[in-house]
Amino acid sequence: MGNESVVQVTGLVKRYGSKTAVDGLDLRVRTGTVTAVLGPNGAGKTTTIETCEGYRRPDAGTVRVLGLDPVREAGALRPRIGVMLQSGGVYSGARANEMLRHMAKLHAHPLDVGALIERLGLESCGRTTYRRLSGGQQQRLALAMAVVGRPELVFLDEPTAGLDPQARRATWDLVRDLRADGVSVILTTHHMDEAEQLADEVAIIDAGKVIAEGTPEALCRGGAENTLRFSGRPGLDVGSLLKALPPDSAAAELTPGAYRVSGTVDPQLLATVTSWCAQHGVMPEKIAVERHTLEDVFLELTGKELRG
């Protein structure tokens, strides 16, 4: 993993008429990493990605992809990137292998098409034309089209939307193999587990701005509260426990004998709880620290209401 960046977005603004879809967004993708862009529906993920792909001209800010301006230097950039659109992109009358072979012909050193078809389970599509393929087969074909030209950088807009668990895992494996071979990947997803599994870096976008970024671990550690649970005698004095804890903590007996402490759960807090137990002659059984998931963090940051 180098320290150079393949994508450098600074202060990007993109408007559609009076609607501001992207509102001063900064994003950096380091070479050789997988970056996941998360965000509620309409947050501006696709707009941001498509600006990087050269489809849209920024209203303000700068976008550099592989050091190039995606609009002005499109000719130099396009052979070097792989693109999977959020939907569509294939002739409705084309067969999967026909379309993939065609994309391969547009590149100088394409992957072995047969092997790629086999790897993504597309051989069963046979002579079926695109419009009759299942949604998941269409997605896998679009993914194959994005990688067949042996790009340096791949943009995947919701690559696993609508995939069954097997196909999702096959997609994850492919993304991991791409990274292992030095390809940089930027993907969007609504699956938090996918981002946790795959991404080196996560950027959470809301209302056209990045509101949090970092490794999945760092995001889960910071921000959201974590939880510590233990069981002991019913009816312990929770108030006295609370006094021993830092001010931002909470403690409760959920059901008789089951206790929950929430707050910034770090080794210090764990020590405080166990020493309080020792002072009160309590053996804290089944003591467990629950790390918050990316989904908890995401919901905490972006709220629970539905987006338009």
Add this chain to the structure above:
Amino acid sequence: MSAAGTYTPKPGAAPLSRMIAAQAALETKMLLRNGEQLLLTVVIPTLLLVLFSAVDIVDTGKGEAVDFLAPGILALAVMSTAFTGQAIATGFERRYGVLKRLGASPLPRWALMAAKTLSVLVTEVLQIVLLTVIAFALGWSPHGNPFAVLLLLVLGTAAFSGLGLLMAGTLKAEATLAAANLVFLLLLVGGGVIVPLDKFPDAAQSVLGLLPISALSDGLRDVLQHGAGMPWGDLGILAVWAVVGLGAAGKFFRWE
């Protein structure tokens, strides 16, 4: 899952000529696979040629009916491919994101348009071979300057392509489908293809005569039926349509 190094980046565009040839081949294959397109480009012109040569439905003037009909049907074939077929196919490619996706591939946009033109020309050659063979079987005896015929066909193709792409690049796919078929029907009837223009009232004739289909069928007929030299008037009309159509398509075409 796969050997290490399988995906090691090795980017690069294929040579332009290979990209254009591949794109043109794929576009032609898509067209020949599409039932409605075949109906439009092959079945309808063939049926009209055979039917109207065999049965005296319209009065085609003196001489063999096929000598009048064959040039008109050739004009119809050009219109069906360059205008109707291309408009409908391109409209749906735009709707389904094909044009958008190809826009992110190494194939430049002008090369995509060149490939589309090549595919139209290949289809027209196939149509013309088929229709010529049938017309000969029906007793056709063409005259005239092959170079004039070629020039008419090329300018006609340019004029119809411009109009077809203008429609495909600005209207919704469904609107393009409906409008392109409607225009095809109207021009088939009112463009001197099977019904001679002199069957219409004088006022209508002078307007209809300016349509690209009338200029193409009239020009082809002047040469192939009457052995005229260069039909400059008709070539001029087609050239104006081509410049206006392609210019407007270039300006207003939207890729998404």
